[in-house]
Amino acid sequence: MKTKLQKIFITTKKQFEVIDITEEVIEAVVNSKVNEGQVTVFAPHTTASIRLNHNEPLLIQDIMKMLYRIAPVDINYSHDIFEIRQNVDANERSNGHAHVKAFLLGSSETIPIQKGKIVKGEKQSIFLVEFDGGRDRTIVIQVMGE
Numbered sequence: 653m654k655t656k657l658q659k660i661f662i663t664t665k666k667q668f669e670v671i672d673i674t675e676e677v678i679e680a681v682v683n684s685k686v687n688e689g690q691v692t693v694f695a696p697h698t699t700a701s702i703r704l705n706h707n708e709p710l711l712i713q714d715i716m717k718m719l720y721r722i723a724p725v726d727i728n729y730s731h732d733i734f735e736i737r738q739n740v741d742a743n744e745r746s747n748g749h750a751h752v753k754a755f756l757l758g759s760s761e762t763i764p765i766q767k768g769k770i771v772k773g774e775k776q777s778i779f780l781v782e783f784d785g786g787r788d789r790t791i792v793i794q795v796m797g798e
Contacts, residue, residue, distance in 0.1 A: 656684040656795045664700075664785035667750075668719075670712045671780045673791060677763075678770060680793040687768045689797015694760040696792060699750035699784035701757035707777040719783075723752040750783035757781060765797055 658680045662671060673693070681691050693702045705711070729748020734740045761778065764771040772778075780791060 658793045660791045662789045664782040669782040672777045674778045684795035686795050686797040689765045691795045692762045694792040701754050701781040702761050703779050704776050706775045719753050723749045725749045747784045753783045
């Protein structure tokens with residue numbers, strides 16, 4: 653079995669941002685030369701997620717509204733009370749809402765590979781979802797298979 657790991661780097665610009673990374677994942681699969689297997693796309697961050705869905709602007713707006721209803725920015729999060737937290741970095745942001753959103757959505761997706769191509773629905777795209785931008789983000793793409 654082959655295993656190939658690739659990283660991509662993205663700089664986000666907005667607090668909430670949905671970035672289509674489908675082409676980068678497809679490129680990593682093609683470059684891996686894996687014919688049958690799977691690809692895992694992982695965000696090693698606690699305030700960003702990887703998700704699959706339809707790349708349609710109004711749907712993305714609906715998703716953003718839903719997430720902000722579930723975890724609004726303007727309520728008190730214990731995570732943001734720096735006076736009582738331990739090990740707080742000097743440049744830390746009040747971002748409890750972003751951690752909650754990322755916890756709900758998850759940090760990775762695993763997608764099958766068949767005949768050298770990712771197996772996804774016609775309307776599915778792979779997204780980096782940013783909840784605490786702008787930031788520099790690293791996405792890990794691991795391809796495994798034969």
